[in-house]
Structure formats: structure tokens, C-alpha cells
Amino acid sequence: MSLAAIVANPASGKDIRRLVAHGSVFDNQEKVRMVRRLLLGLERAGVERVLYMPEGYGIVPRALNAIRPDMAVEALEMPVRNSQEDSIRAAEIMETLGVGIVVVLGGDGTSRAVCKGLTDTPVLPLSTGTNNVFPYMLEATVAGLAAGLVATGAVERETACVRSTALEILVDGEVADLALVDAAVYEDVFVASRAVWDMSKVSKLCLTRCRPDSIGLSAVGGQVELIRPEESRGLALELGPDAAERVVAAIAPGLFEEVGILRREIMEPGVLYPVGHSPCLVALDGEREVSVRRGSEAAIRLTVDGPWVVDVGRVMEAARTRRIFVR
Amino acid sequence: MAKKTYLQALNEALAQEMERDPNVFILGEDVGRFGGCFGVTQGLFDRFGEERVMDTPITESVIVGAAAGAAASGLRPVAELMFVDFIGVALDQLFNQAVKMRYMFGGKAKVPMVLRMPQGAGIGAAAQHSQSLEAWFMHIPGLKVAIPSSPADAKGMLISAIRDDNPVVFLEHKLLYGVEGDVPEESYTVEFGKADIKREGTDVTVVATSKMVYSALEAAETLAKDGISIEVVDPRSLLPLDTETILNSVRKTHALVIAHEAVGFAGPGAEIAAQVAEKAFDYLDAPITRVAAPFCPVPFSPPLEQAFIPGADEIVKAVRALR
């Protein structure tokens, strides 16, 4: 039976970057409408059953108020904590139940949580967050079609996906967390409102990818290097105000910062890049997340075993050449 | 002395106070370039600018509440509601917030705001735009209620209201806006709690408010032809109420008719009657009579509306019935 899954995060798109930058308030009603279109796409691609993460708002149940897709749409049986842990837990259960794909509605933060719960199930991340480096800004209808083709096996994983690199955060030798796009060493001990916008506090920045047209912290690297997600290399930057090389980058929606790059080097997989000192924080995909306590040793490492990510263009191109939707 | 309409008198009061005190400003619906629903703020926008004559959204709660908040912060706002009937939307901000702050806070706040509201029937505006609600406001300790009838009183009382450190509800009958009278050019105040004897007489006291003052004066003319001498007392403010002037008049005439456009039952006349009954019962030669609107909402159709509004004829009838 072809089985797809949805993790839609009701809490994404509301952080302080609406205030300190010019991020949109992405309300949950809009997520409901996106899920509606997503479900119709999945149905049209032939998916028979959809599992979803339950959450306090009920994005998927509300989506079903207005449509009746010809497939089973069921909530996972799991406790709802209304925290990031829910997304991780849901992803783990979904993989155990053998879903063919997990579609994520959220920002970089939600995608990160889901990918932490998966080992080799493909993800298709749709942006409803603030900084959208990992997830796509994409019409949900088409995303549904592509996800459905992967779930049914009409387009196989190797054709449909790229395997992205990721960053592992090690604290005292143990992997403490994971970043999909960027890990920033943040000179502070207070997580506070999580988001990173004060670049004067970022001393090091590791990136799995960078492009000149991206937004968020990876935009800093994007002005000096081009690295695709599936390339087995990353970029490590040391930042500081006294650098000769200075980069203007859009680090949040509508917010530009001039950042000095003291040193940059290509990250090789498996090599440890020490955080340098403690205490500090490591911000993951733009959010202050890991506390490195005084006396601890932390490092960042590039891994090639990141998530399998659906490339919607490639899936739909395969559909065209295979005349899947041609009658 | 120049003749001015009631509306011009109010306008002049606002202009003079805004000129005098930079803390005075106006806020309300369409009070700006439009000049106010009935034209009371005409010309003030051009003269004082949008920073001091503020067009608000249709948001009565916040008009009243923001006036209270600004007043508690040291300004002297004059807020306008288009019709007194709209106070229902905003009543909490008036009677629980603006009015109670001082007492609740142990005397450590003052809320010098004025809330101007046109009231009264007679323009075919029906039940939600025609009421006379002064009795509601009289019931609230901490509030002051002005209900002037003449252009001169309107100007002087509005100036008093603006300078008062308490919240003041200022009730203007919409059919009075066009009434003319002598109004001094200069700035002056008319004290609250001081009734005005609009016509002296010896036989019957008629306590009348707002537009009913004119009906009482008209009735007095009619009755004078029959040799009945009417004293017309205009309280001008209902809170505080100048009971002393009313009692003195009753002690002289031994008869009291109370005339107002608010419905009679539990209307402002009920309080006036009670005060006189309590304090001057022995002087009365006849029961106290009230001339007021019947106990129904204000109707729309002209004959019904006219039947609703009490006037000079009813006062004449009431006085004759006493004798």
C-alpha cells in the first residue's frame, strides 16, 4: 500500500524575526489551505493512505473540513507535547511504519526536527517558516503530486532525491544535535528568543551548502562560495569585525548585515571543527539551540549521511518523460 | 452681544480652549475635515491640524478608553461620539475605567476628559439614534453630566468641562444646534451644579432640561395669558444637581412639574422628584408631575415620533391639572 506522511508544524513562522527583521506572520489557516492542496496532489498521484502528526491546532483535520480525498488520512497515535520533540517523534514513528515520504510544512527548524527522526525516508520540505534555505517555496499542489509519485514508487528514490549533507554537533565527543544548513557559534549563554540576527555574536559559521541567492546565515557563505547540498563538502567561516574580506548578506527577511570573514576553509566530511571555547551557544539553522557549558568541548562535523530530499523538478521531469500524467 | 447658534457656541468653546491649552485635543469619528456628524468641530481641523483634531476609526470603546488613558497621562481630550446611543458599545471604558480610576486608586489619579454626545429625538433617526440617556450617567458616582439648553450655557459649560479634572459627559440635543442666542465673544465658564432660572414666576415651578427648556418657556407664555405664572428652572448640569435652587423655587411656588425628553420611568425627573419630596414635601400643594417621553423606544414614522416627543402642550396640560 502506498503510504505518505505529513508533519505540519503549527508553531512555525512566528519567531522574533517578525520584529527584528521583516518576516511574515505565517498563520495556521494558511497552512490548512496548503495541506488541502497537498492532499489533493497526493490523492491524484495515487497515494492510498496518509499519516500525519497530531498537533494542538489540527491543521490536517481542518484541511479535511473542505475536501474529501479518496484515501485514508489518519493521525499517528502519539502524545502531543506541542514542542519540537513532537516532530522528531512523529518522524521516527512514520519511518517505522514504512511511509514512502514525509512532507514537512515548516521552516528550517521544523525540517531539522523531522530529519533528526529519519534515517533514509525521503523528505519533501515546504516552507511555512521564516528563513527558507532547506524547505522549498513551492505550490503545495505540485509538491503533493511529486511526493505522491515518490510514495507510490512511480519515481524511485534514487531518481527523485538528492542526499544532502548535514552538520553534526558534538559535545564532549557525543553527537548532541544536527543542523541541515548552518551551525553558528554564538557568543552568549542565553538562548532567549532563539533566533540569530546579531552577527557580532557569531564567531564561527559552518555551512552544508551556500548559494548567493539564499537567505539566512548561509547567505554569508553564498557570496563567496557555491556549494550544492549533495556535494560532499561544506564551508567553515571564522567571522570578526576586523576582517579584510567583508560580505553584505541578507541574514533574515529584509535584514542585511555586513559580516567580516577572517578565514574560510572547505569542510571535509568527518573532520572536527572545534567550537573553540566555552561557555557558548551553537545556533542550528538560525536558532540558538545547543548550550555548550563551561568546560565542555564542542565541535562541528560535516556528514554525507544527511537526509534524502525530494527534488520536485526531477520528479516531475521523470513524470513527463514517463508520460505518467498523459492519457 | 453677538447672536450665535448653539453649534457655533460649542465650536467657539472648543477653539478657544484649544488655543489656550495645548493639552486640549479632539478625537472622534469624522471630527476632522468632515467637521463632525452635526458640524460641531467644523473648521477646527484646518485651524489646529490633524495632530489635535483626530479622526478615529469607528471604534467607540477605544475613543472613550483612549481619551481616558490620555487624560490619566495628563492631556485634556474632548471625545465625541456621533450619537449618545453609541455609548452602549463603550460604556465599560466610561463607567468602569475613566470614572472609577480616581476613587479606586485612592485619589491619586485624575481623568480630565470630556465626552460630547448628541442626543434627542425629532430628526427621524429612530430607536438607535434618538434616545435621551442622561439618567444612565446621573447614576455614576465620579462622573459629571452637563445638559445645557442655551447657546451661552453650552459655550460656558463646555469650557468648564474641559477645565474640569473629572470625566464629564456633555449632552447636546441635536435639535438645539440651530437655536440662536446671545453668546459672549470672550472665553468664560458656566459653573456646574448651578441651575439657571430661565424665567421667573410665582405659581408653578417647571424644572426642564435641554430642549424641554424651550417647551417650558413656550408653555409659560401660553399660561401667562391665563394669568398663571410659571418659573422655569434649568438645572444645566444633572450631576452635580443644584437641588437648592429647585427647592427654593418650590418653596415659593408650592408646585412642581418636571419636564424632560428622556422616558419618564426612572428618568432624571424621578431623582428630582425624590429630592423635592424628601426635602420640601411640606411646601407642596399638589403632587409632583412629570412630563416625559412614554416608555417605549423612539419610533421612526413622523406621527409616531411626534407622539413620542413631549412638548409645550403637555407641560401646559400638566400645569393646568395641578390647579
Next chain:
Amino acid sequence: MSHDKEIMVKMYTTMNKIRMFESMLQEYFAAGKIPGFVHLYLGEEAVAVGACACLTDRDSITSTHRGHGHLIAKGGDLKLMMAEIFGKSTGYCKGKGGSMHIADVDLGILGANGIVGGGGPLATGAALAAKYRKTQDVTVCFFGDGASNQGTTQESLNLASAWKLPVVFVNENNGYGISCPQCKSMAVTDIADRAAAYDMPGVVVDGNDVLAVHEAVGEAVKRARRGEGPTLIECKTYRWRGHFEGDACTYRCVEELNEWMAKDPIPRFEEKLVESGLVTAAELEGIKAAVKKELDAALEFAQSSPLPELSALLEDVYA
């Protein structure tokens, strides 16, 4: 966010003041020593403290029926507050206001408020006054999840945004309007979503993290002072006690309470403070002991103060 030790220590001290003040009220109310009723702020300390630490004495706040925390955080005098709650003539309001109506206009405290949703228009007016006078002063409007459904709140958000008034709307979402859970009273999970309707920034923060609140409100206050208008900040938090003292809380489960008590904002901040090296654990103990002393003095003042003279009944009705 600056890590000025003075601010950090002050926030820690104030959180403890609120915690001890409310715990004291809990005890004395249960013992029948306090008339009327009280709504305690236990568990929500981080919101008031994080927000008010961004303000000066010139800035204003409007508070709620659950207002003790806001008043203490804005600098309210503990003795005068305690005496007022005990109904004594020496209290802030000479015993005429009680728990729900304490104000100190000189400190910019425009009053706790017995009407849910009553503060929004007043805050809007105070902000209007600041704009009118061209000062840089800001007003913080504290309101709960219940109040967010009142028309007055929505009207205030609208006008404040339309006129770019310097007001920061700080929503304390503790999940319940008396007994009614949020999911039964509104279709949204995040009150901050409503900001979009008024074209203002809407932010959700962890209301049990004093630094998250402080940082977000601090940015919003800066924005307001720059003349860029209002912000809506939703602080997710939880009240440990019932709606009022004596509420049996049959509408929520003990697991939920325990989960939130584990997120107690005071030890969380304590741990971070020590970690940061700004203060030592011993210093924090010293602060707590000093606060305890101050509270004991306030209680003693309240208990030994006289009740109001009956002649005061008719005083202060009018200015």
C-alpha cells in the same frame, strides 16, 4: 540584548519578589487574613519581569486582574501593595481599590484592572499621549488569552497600528480563561497570528524564559520608541494556581500543571545566570534572603496598619 549584570540581577531579584509576594498572599488568604479575593501570578513571573525590565519610570503599563506581578516589576512599593491587599488605609489606594485596582500613576502604572480587556483602550490612550507630546515614552499593555477575544483588545490593536502608537501588547497566554481552555475559546493556537490582521509584527516567545521575553519586548520597545508603531508579543506561560485562590481547578489535570512547574522560570534563569559567570550561586542566595526580609517588612507594615476611617467613604469620588 546586553548582559549588564545590574539588569540581570534586578530581573532575578524581581522574579523572586513576585514569587515570595504571591506565596505570602496564598498563605494569608488561606488563613482568612485577606478580604475579597486574589488572583495569583505564580508561575508567570518571567513575563512581567522580562517586559518591565525594558521600561523606565516614564513608560507606562496597563495591567490586569492578575496584576501583582506587573506592578512589582514596574517598581511598585511592596509595603503599599501589601497594605492595599489587606484593605488598610496605608495602602496604595487607601484601601479603596484592593488587589484588582492597585495603581501608581507616578510610576506609570495605570492600574490593575477588574475588567478583562479593559486595559487595551487605556494603554492606547497613554501611548497616544506620548505621541501627542512627542516624547519617546512607551506603554506596555499586559493582557491575557481571555482578553484577546474582547472587542476592546482588537479595537486597540487596530487603532494603535493605524496610528503607529508606541505601545507593546504583551499577551500572557496561560492557556485558560478561568476554566475555559484556549482551544474552546478561539480557533487559533497562537494569538500572535492576529497581529497580521493589523499589519504589525506578531511574535511568539517562551513566556517562562525571562530572557526570551526581555529580548523580544526590548526589541518591540525600541521599535515603538523609533516611532514604528506597536508590536504584539505572545508569551506562552501557565498559572500555577487557579483563576482565583479557592478555585478547585477541576478543569485541568495535575500532569499538565507538573509539566509546567518543571519549566519554572526562576531556576531556569538561576542556572543560566550562574553558568554565565555573571553571578555566583552564593550571591543568588543572598538576593533571596534580602527579598525575604523586604517581604517580611511589607507584611509587617500591612498587618500593623490601621483599617480606613469610615469618613473616607465619600472622599476622592471627585477631583
